[in-house]
Amino acid sequence: MNEQQNPNWERQTLEKMLVTALKEQRKGRNWSIFFRFVGFAWLFLVLAIIVTWRHGSGxxxxxxxxxxxxxxxxxxxxxxxxxxxxxxxxxxxxxxxxxxxxxxxxxxxxxxxxxxxxxxxxxxxxxxxxxxxxxxxxxxxxxxxxxxxxxxxxxxxxxxxxxxxxxxxxxxxxxxxDGFGFTGAMDKLGVERRLLTAGENKGFLDPFSPQNPQQVEYAKQMLEEVHQQFIKVVRDGRxxxxxxxxxxxxxxxxxxxxxxxxxxxxxxxxxxxxxxxxxxxxxxxxxxxxxxxxxxxxxxxxxxxxxxxxxxxxxxxx
CATH class of the missing domain: 3.90.226.10 (2-enoyl-CoA Hydratase; Chain A, domain 1)
Structure with missing residues (x-):
């Protein structure tokens, strides 16, 4: 293709040169950012090791x-x-x-x-x-x-x-x-709880199921046991x-x-x-x-x- 066939060849060539230069500049900037990041990360790691060495064992x-x-x-x-x-x-x-x-x-x-x-x-x-x-x-x-x-x-x-x-x-x-019960919210949203267990108490106090009176009573008994242990510790200590x-x-x-x-x-x-x-x-x-x-x-x-x-x-x- 000669000058007569493409009178804008100079402009197109110049544009290609500029685009190529911009790409090379952008690539160089990306590598510069990458190496700076690696350098900062390495510096942070070294400082962290020094701090840990000095203070890590408390x-x-x-x-x-x-x-x-x-x-x-x-x-x-x-x-x-x-x-x-x-x-x-x-x-x-x-x-x-x-x-x-x-x-x-x-x-x-x-x-x-x-x-x-x-x-x-x-x-x-x-x-x-x-x-x-x-x-x-x-x-x-x-x-x-x-x-x-x-x-x-x-x-x-x-x-x-x-x-x-x-x-x-x-x-x-x-x-x-403590805990939460979500059965009311599930009813309003039309959500159905499908819980399958092997063992009648495996779903003990499940928050998505209605409260089981027997399970609630059992939980209160365990709480009372731990409470009595706490009381004994206080009495013995004081x-x-x-x-x-x-x-x-x-x-x-x-x-x-x-x-x-x-x-x-x-x-x-x-x-x-x-x-x-x-x-x-x-x-x-x-x-x-x-x-x-x-x-x-x-x-x-x-x-x-x-x-x-x-x-x-x-x-x-x-």
Whole structure:
């Protein structure tokens, strides 16, 4: 094709050259963005490894680096449950490290929890009693922040003494099992429940089926059994200090000031004041377990969802 056949050949050639140049420029920009992303990701990974190396083992490493007498601190915060930060495995491990440290003069378990699993709370309370037998000269004191209710108090009852703020919330000695019923909504929507089971109680308290009076009564009996276990733990732990009232085990909560009057707690105090004035070791070393960056990342993408789901019906000290 010559100039006479296509008088616009120069313009078309120039356009092709420009398009080719733009494509090459765009391809180069994409590769530049890709390599920048890889570089930032690598930098983030290196920083995360450094942070984990320095802090990943939590207070236990800090405790091993101490040279003098100290008060060991373990924080129990949030809902007490497997898969949560306040789980028995982590808290018990921290308690063992705190008691084992030769420079520990006393252990402070600082609680700020509304409760949770009676199983997890019971395991922590059992570990406290076990450590107290192994180290009879090392006391364990509970210090309450905002709230020490239900499962939190189940744990606290195992301590030598309980210190509170006058405005703390303490108590809630009871057990619950909660859920929802959707039968009314299903009727309005025209939805039919089709549940097949092998075993007449396999669909126990199914939220999409009408309540079964026999199953409800059975659930209440189990709740009462766990409640009596809770009451025994409180009575055994508090002993003669407890001034029982008719509503003490009804699930009510009291202010820290009232809890001292009732013998549910012993005195006012913070972690600093207990370390300084009671244990006589003002230097506090934190043994609280810390989540690594990998754990936090896994939780953020839902990797721990399976551990939190559980069954529909479960007992809660809340």
């Amino acid at each position: 207070g236990a490493e800090a405790g091993r680096r101490t040279a003098g007498p100290h008060s060991a601190l373990v924080d129990l915060r949030g809902v007490i449950a497997a898969g949560e930060q306040a789980n028995a495995d982590d808290i018990n491990g921290a308690l063992r490290e705190a008691f084992k440290d030769k420079n520990t003069r006393g252990v402070i378990l600082r609680i700020n929890s509304p409760g949770g699993s009676p199983v997890q709370a019971g395991q922590i309370a059992d570990e406290i009693r076990r450590q107290r037998k192994l180290y009879p000269n090392t006391p364990l004191y509970v210090v309450v922040d905002d709230i020490c209710a239900s499962g939190g108090y189940y744990v606290a009852a195992a301590a030598d003494k309980i210190f509170v703020d006058k405005a703390s919330l303490v108590g809630s000695i009871g057990v619950l099992m 002993g003669k200090r407890l001034k029982e009232t008719p509503d003490m085990f009804s699930g009510l909560v009291w202010s820290g000031e009232k809890s001292v009057e009732l013998g549910l707690s012993d005195a006012y105090g913070s972690a600093d004041s207990v370390a300084r004035d009671v244990i006589k070791a003002a230097d506090i070393v934190d043994f609280t377990p810390r989540e690594s960056w990998a754990d936090r990342f896994a939780k953020s993408i839902g990797a721990s969802a399976g551990a939190k789901l559980g069954s529909y019906f479960e007992f809660k000290l809340k």
